[in-house]
Amino acid sequence: MTSGNDELGAQILRKAQGLFAEHGVEAVSMHQVAKAAGVGQGTLYRRYPSKSNLCMSIMQSKIDKFLDELRGYLAAHAEAPVLARLSGIMTKQILFCHADIAWMKELFRSGKLKDVKTNAFESPPFVFMLHTVQRLLEEAVEKEELPPVDPVFTASLIAAALSPELLFYLDDKGYTGEQIAEHFVRSFIAPLFSARSE
Secondary structure: OOHHHHHHHHHHHHHHHHHHHHHOOOOOOHHHHHHHHOOOHHHHHHHOOOHHHHHHHHHHHHHHHHHHHHHHHHHHOOOOOHHHHHHHHHHHHHHHHHHOHHHHHHHHHHOHHHHOOOOHHHOHHHHHHHHHHHHHHHHHHHOOOOOOOOHHHHHHHHHHOOOHHHHHHHHHOOOOHHHHHHHHHHHHHHHHHHOOOO
8 A cells, every 4th residue: 555545544434433423323424425525435445345344444543543552561660560550551542442432332232243253262452461461471470470270361351351331331330441441450350450469
C-alpha cells in the first residue's frame, strides 16, 4: 500500500466512526460514509464490501495502534517491577476500551459484528495480552516477586476477565474507566503479589 492509500483509508475510517458515534451504526448508510469521506461509493465498497467490514476495520485500526503503544510502554518500563508493568498494561487496556465505550456498545448491540466469525480467544489482541501477561508472570515467579502460579492458567483468567460485555455492564452501573481499572488491579493483580510465599 502506498501512503496515499493509507491516508485515504484512515480518512474513511475516521469519518465513518464519527458518523457512527453521532447517529448510530444502523442509522448511517454507506452512501453517507462515502460522501463524508469525499470518495465515490465504488471506492468505498472496493475497500469495505459491507458496513460490518467497515466496523471491523475501524476496530482493527484502533487495536493495532493500541498494541504498538503497549509494546512501547513495556520497552520503556522494562526495569520496573512486574507488578507495576502488569498493572500498567491492564489499566491501559481498560482505559483504551472505555474511551470509546458508547460507540463500542452501539457497534456490539447493532449486531454488525455477528457477521464476522471469530473466536475471541484466538483473536490477535487476546493472544497478545495472554502472551504478554504470561511472560510477566513467569518473570515475577523467577524473580520471586510472586508465589509459584500456573502462568498459562492465570494469564488466561486475567486476559479473559475484561470482555466487552463486562465493561459495558460496569459502565451501565456508573463506573468510570479509571474506577474499573483501579478495582481490577486491586482485585485481580495486587493480591497475586501480596500472597507471595513466606
